[in-house]
Ligand code: SF4
């Protein structure tokens with residue numbers, strides 16, 4: 403049997419119900435799929451056995467090469483780039499790291515750098 407505990411809102415008791423349901427059933431496999439704050443492990447007690455950083459590549463704009471044509475901003479679906487007369491601005495936190503702006507840039511003015519977006523941890527518990 404598969405049981406899903408879900409809610410779009412935080413603080414509604416998903417984790418509390420999930421952990422206690424899994425423990426009361428005994429032998430259950432508990433999968434915490436919360437992408438923002440997965441913390442069932444905190445309630446269960448755990449030993450961290452593996453941790454690694456997750457990175458994406460985000461643009462670095464060379465303003466000396468840029469001719470402010472606006473093609474990168476037109477391409478970006480996330481409004482992460484704004485081109486003004488004589489200037490260009492990158493809003494790094496809006497960038498999803500698709501790399502498209504660098505491909506469409508006719509001046510080869512956009513390079514890439516690594517940006518950390520979080521970590522993946524593996525833990526074990528009895
Ligand atoms: S890498 Fe993609 S998401 Fe990021 S600024 Fe460029 S086009 Fe936008």
Ligand code: SF4
Pocket residue numbers: 463467468469470471472473474475485490506507508509510511512
């Ligand atoms: S596409 Fe390239 S040249 Fe055009 S505004 Fe963007 S960075 Fe500058």
